[in-house]
Amino acid sequence: MSRTYGESAAAVSALEEVTVDFREGTFTAVMGPSGSGKTTLLQCLAGLVRPSSGRVALGGVRIDGLPEKRLARVRRSRVGFVFQEFNLIPALTALENMLLPMRLAGRTPDREWVAEISGRTGIGHRLSHLPHELSGGQQQRVAICRALVTRPAVICADEPTGALDSSSGREVMALLREAVDVYRQTLVMVTHDPVAASYADTVLFLVDGRIVDTMDRPAPHTVAEQMTALMEGA
Numbered sequence: 595m596s597r598t599y600g601e602s603a604a605a606v607s608a609l610e611e612v613t614v615d616f617r618e619g620t621f622t623a624v625m626g627p628s629g630s631g632k633t634t635l636l637q638c639l640a641g642l643v644r645p646s647s648g649r650v651a652l653g654g655v656r657i658d659g660l661p662e663k664r665l666a667r668v669r670r671s672r673v674g675f676v677f678q679e680f681n682l683i684p685a686l687t688a689l690e691n692m693l694l695p696m697r698l699a700g701r702t703p704d705r706e707w708v709a710e711i712s713g714r715t716g717i718g719h720r721l722s723h724l725p726h727e728l729s730g731g732q733q734q735r736v737a738i739c740r741a742l743v744t745r746p747a748v749i750c751a752d753e754p755t756g757a758l759d760s761s762s763g764r765e766v767m768a769l770l771r772e773a774v775d776v777y778r779q780t781l782v783m784v785t786h787d788p789v790a791a792s793y794a795d796t797v798l799f800l801v802d803g804r805i806v807d808t809m810d811r812p813a814p815h816t817v818a819e820q821m822t823a824l825m826e827g828a
């Protein structure tokens with residue numbers, strides 16, 4: 595799959611013939627220097643950006659050629675999102691935020707599942723609170739529940755710990771790891787943080803729109819060393 599932004603002389607090649615398979619029930623971190631194409635890769639996978647050429651499949655179903663309306667439906671029901679800034683709706687309670695993707699998809703929430711994930715993420719006693727009444731870490735837990743609630747084919751997380759202090763960040767990473775281990779959730783996360791990346795099964799390193807390396811069972815220091823080497827080579 596490739597993705598170019600702009601045309602002719604102004605064209606920027608964000609992804610160049612990237613081939614990658616995110617297997618079910620695995621956790622992959624995507625790292626690389628600024629502008630290397632990480633977010634573009636995540637957005638192509640989530641159906642937010644279409645590849646300029648090539649194919650994208652989600653849970654075995656091709657999504658690259660779908661008309662916009664169908665693509666929006668697929669995004670709502672098959673993709674969960676976790677963002678750096680949480681992106682909760684300020685006027686809705688934690689529970690209402692959690693259930694919003696289900697509502698938009700016209701589906702009835704499974705109450706037991708909602709109780710299970712809000713209990714496991716430790717926000718069961720905060721469900722009637724508004725986002726501004728919650729800490730950053732708690733807001734991100736609500737966002738993780740919102741991502742899990744539809745049992746999506748993939749959760750796409752873009753810098754999920756970027757706005758958190760290190761101890762809340764570690765708690766959020768532990769929960770994302772549990773979502774993979776306990777619920778067999780497939781998770782793809784863009785991060786600049788070697789500690790966050792070390793929670794993944796595999797790290798992909800992107801440089802100039804290409805995957806230049808992969809690392810299994812990453813440790814924070816080996817990830818940091820590889821990032822330093824890539825930055826120096828860039």
Ligand SMILES: Nc1ncnc2c1ncn2[C@@H]1O[C@H](COP(=O)(O)OP(=O)(O)OP(=O)(O)O)[C@@H](O)[C@H]1O
Pocket residue numbers: 599600606607608626627628629630631632633634635
């Ligand atoms: N909407 C857009 N229009 C034009 N160029 C874009 C657009 N989005 C991304 N790009 C360009 O594509 C390239 C890859 O961008 P992308 O955001 O995917 O990189 P990234 O690795 O996520 O960067 P960062 O770590 O800084 O967030 C960059 O050169 C960027 O300027």
